Amino acid sequence: MENDKIDLRKYINAVKRGWIWGLFPFIIILGLAVVYCVIKMPQYESYAMMLIEDDSDKSTRSMGGMASLMRTFSIGGFGSSSVDNEIVIVKSHAVKKTASSRLGLNRTYIERKGLKKELLYKTSPVLVEAPNQLFDTLQTSFKIRLDIKGGKVDITASKGFWGKTLASKKDAILPCSFETPYGIFQILKSDTFQEGIDKTIDVIVSGDDIVASGLNEKVLNVDFRTKKADVIEFTILDASKERGRDMLNALMSSYNERRKGRRNETASAEVAFLDERISLLGTELAMAEDKVAEFKSDNNLVDVGTEVSMLIRQDKATDEEIIAMNIQKTMLEDISKQLNNPEKKYSLIPMAETLGDGAAATVISNYNELILKRLEIAKSAKSDNIVLRSLTEQIDALRETAIENVDRTLDNLQIKYESVNRENAKYKGRLSTLPKYEQEYVDLMRDKELKNALYMFLLEKRESAMLKLNNTQELGFIFEPAYSAIKSYKNKIYIILGVSFALAFILSVLSSVIIGQKLMEKNKKLS
Numbered sequence: 056m057e058n059d060k061i062d063l064r065k066y067i068n069a070v071k072r073g074w075i076w077g078l079f080p081f082i083i084i085l086g087l088a089v090v091y092c093v094i095k096m097p098q099y100e101s102y103a104m105m106l107i108e109d110d111s112d113k114s115t116r117s118m119g120g121m122a123s124l125m126r127t128f129s130i131g132g133f134g135s136s137s138v139d140n141e142i143v144i145v146k147s148h149a150v151k152k153t154a155s156s157r158l159g160l161n162r163t164y165i166e167r168k169g170l171k172k173e174l175l176y177k178t179s180p181v182l183v184e185a186p187n188q189l190f191d192t193l194q195t196s197f198k199i200r201l202d203i204k205g206g207k208v209d210i211t212a213s214k215g216f217w218g219k220t221l222a223s224k225k226d227a228i229l230p231c232s233f234e235t236p237y238g239i240f241q242i243l244k245s246d247t248f249q250e251g252i253d254k255t256i257d258v259i260v261s262g263d264d265i266v267a268s269g270l271n272e273k274v275l276n277v278d279f280r281t282k283k284a285d286v287i288e289f290t291i292l293d294a295s296k297e298r299g300r301d302m303l304n305a306l307m308s309s310y311n312e313r314r315k316g317r318r319n320e321t322a323s324a325e326v327a328f329l330d331e332r333i334s335l336l337g338t339e340l341a342m343a344e345d346k347v348a349e350f351k352s353d354n355n356l357v358d359v360g361t362e363v364s365m366l367i368r369q370d371k372a373t374d375e376e377i378i379a380m381n382i383q384k385t386m387l388e389d390i391s392k393q394l395n396n397p398e399k400k401y402s403l404i405p406m407a408e409t410l411g412d413g414a415a416a417t418v419i420s421n422y423n424e425l426i427l428k429r430l431e432i433a434k435s436a437k438s439d440n441i442v443l444r445s446l447t448e449q450i451d452a453l454r455e456t457a458i459e460n461v462d463r464t465l466d467n468l469q470i471k472y473e474s475v476n477r478e479n480a481k482y483k484g485r486l487s488t489l490p491k492y493e494q495e496y497v498d499l500m501r502d503k504e505l506k507n508a509l510y511m512f513l514l515e516k517r518e519s520a521m522l523k524l525n526n527t528q529e530l531g532f533i534f535e536p537a538y539s540a541i542k543s544y545k546n547k548i549y550i551i552l553g554v555s556f557a558l559a560f561i562l563s564v565l566s567s568v569i570i571g572q573k574l575m576e577k578n579k580k581l582s
Contacts, residue, residue, distance in 0.1 A: 081563035088555030101299035103289040104280055104535035105307050107138050108528075138285045141531070145287065145310045146277050152267035153313070154305035158298070160266050161190040163259040175256070176295040180248040181208070181229065183258045184241040193237055193262030197221060201242065201256045210242065275302075289537070300537035311529040317427065322524040325405035329517040332389060336510050343503040347496075373479045374501070380472050382509050384465065390419070391461045394454060401426060401450065404457075405520075415460035422457050425450045 144150060155161070164179035165172050181201055197214040207228055212221040212235045222235045230243045240260075261269075274293075280286035289306065293299035393399050403426050404419050429446040437443075 078563065080566050081559040084559035084562065085555055088559075098292050098294055099296045099299060099539050101291050101293065101296065101303055101537050101539040102535075103300075103303040103307065103533070103537040105287050105289070105310075106532040106534055107141050107285045107287065108530060108532050138279065138287065141310075141314075142277055142279070142287055144313065145306065148264075148267050150306065150309045150313055151270050151275075152263050154302065154309040155266045155270065156187070156190065156263045157309070158301055158305050160298075160302070161193075161261050161263055163261075165257045165259070167255045167257060172257075174294040174298075176298040178247055179256060180245055180252060180254065181256060182243045182245050183260065184243055185238055189238045190261075190263050193260075194264065195237070196259060196261040196265055197235070197237070199233070199235075199240070199258040199260060201254075201258065203252055203254045203256065205251055205253070208242065270302075275306075287531070296539035300539055303537035304533075307531060307533050311531050314530045318526070318530075319524055320427070320430070321403065321405070321423075322520045324403040325520040326517060326524060328389075328393075328405040329513055329520060333510065333513050333517065336506060336513065340503070340506045340510050343499070343506050347499050347503055373475060376475050377472070377479065378505055378508050380468060380475065381505055382512060384468055384472070385509060387461055387465050387468065391458065391465070394458050394461065400454065401429060401447075403427070415457070415464045418453065418457045418460045422450065422453050425453065 162183050164175040164181075166175055166179075181203070183199060195214070197212060198218075200209075200211045200213070202209040202211075207226045208231075210224040210227055210231075210233050212223070212233070213219055214221055222233070224231075224233055227233070227242070229248075230241060233240045233242055237260075270291075274291060276290040278288060280288040289303045291299045291303055293302065390404055393402070393404060403423055425446055429443065429450060432440065432443050432446065
């Protein structure tokens with residue numbers, strides 16, 4: 056049992072004997088940590104806030120009774136924006152890539168001053184330029200070191216932790232071109248260049264995708280300000296206050312441009328679809344009006360019986376429901392025709408909200424999402440692009456499902472339509488007792504009213520689409536432009552120093568004990 060006891064005096068004596076040796080790891084580890092904290096560029100937090108506004112009601116506020124009737128049957132767009140969805144869009148790779156590329160963050164200029172480094176944002180005396188296509192396709196990062204001495208500059212391109220040299224050029228005179236394995240870059244003088252300066256500047260060159268991927272949650276945070284408000288808060292950590300603010304402002308502007316572009320693209324497709332439908336329906340409405348006028352003239356009628364009007368007023372509620380269902384059926388048939396039209400198989404399906412909230416609406420919504428992606432990629436990709444082919448295959452497969460869902464919705468609507476017609480049969484029974492010409496007049500007027508109601512509804516929808524197309528208001532209202540904290544962000548430095556001190560202390564004690572014990576054993580042998 057005595058052997059199991061820990062002799063603290065033995066370890067204390069060992070520490071006393073070897074404490075000098077234990078200082079070495081303590082000094083080395085803590086010293087390295089201090090040096091790292093000294094040479095590391097300070098980080099600053101910048102903040103911004105944006106309110107997500109839903110202007111969908113503004114475009115339909117002027118709509119009258121038909122819009123209200125369509126709202127009852129889930130026809131027409133009366134939804135609201137989801138802030139969760141907007142946060143996902145803001146954090147998307149495409150939005151971050153557009154913002155960072157616009158600011159030129161694919162080139163970072165750092166001036167070396169001994170051990171210290173200083174970030175040069177908009178103040179670098181030299182600039183590294185190349186075509187935008189180079190940065191868009193570059194899938195790596197490398198460093199270009201510029202040693203400026205007097206009127207000449209030594210240029211070295213390197214990559215990796217050990218600085219493998221990729222290319223070099225000595226005693227170049229600015230401006231000059233510099234060829235690397237990734238392309239040719241132009242080294243130019245900026246407005247802040249001063250003749251005769253001696254500086255060493257490192258330019259970190261990265262592809263736009265690399266820069267966007269680097270804006271992860273450790274650097275850029277986008278989240279709700281509070282769960283009770285439709286406000287998005289942005290926070291970014293950067294070595295430059297100005298660059299951090301510019302990045303947040305560019306990110307919000309890029310988001311608004313992307314949302315506006317999609318809104319305009321969708322509205323343009325809807326306007327084109329409605330113009331075609333309105334033109335056809337206008338011809339049909341004119342024919343219906345001619346039939347009514349011809350019927351009155353042939354039968355020498357000025358006022359068709361008061362009783363007919365009374366009956367029409369009695370079944371008004373049923374007639375309105377029948378009209379609404381006919382409108383919905385017509386719109387569904389138009390959507391079905393477009394889905395089955397080979398010439399428009401890669402066009403957006405406007406008026407998709409006509410399908411309501413069922414499975415067909417979900418399928419058409421997903422179909423439109425794929426069409427939008429394909430249209431966007433097709434602008435810059437070649438016809439044999441893998442992503443473009445994959446999207447085309449997905450769209451072709453989803454189109455069949457969409458056709459089935461629309462047909463099923465039409466079948467369900469037909470069942471409901473027949474049920475309402477049975478309810479209306481009793482009114483038609485009474486109308487059948489009237490003279491034949493009055494019955495025909497009712498049929499003609501009903502056909503005219505149906506076409507007129509549908510025509511007015513389409514005009515209202517076109518006006519709504521035009522308002523969206525010409526709407527300059529941004530979905531995200533930047534009510535709090537980016538601003539920066541006065542003091543640098545030091546939490547990470549404190550953590551590094553704390554962990555380093557703890558590690559240095561533990562290793563120092565262990566080293567003192569081990570070396571002290573060896574010294575004590577050596578003294579015993581000598582004695």
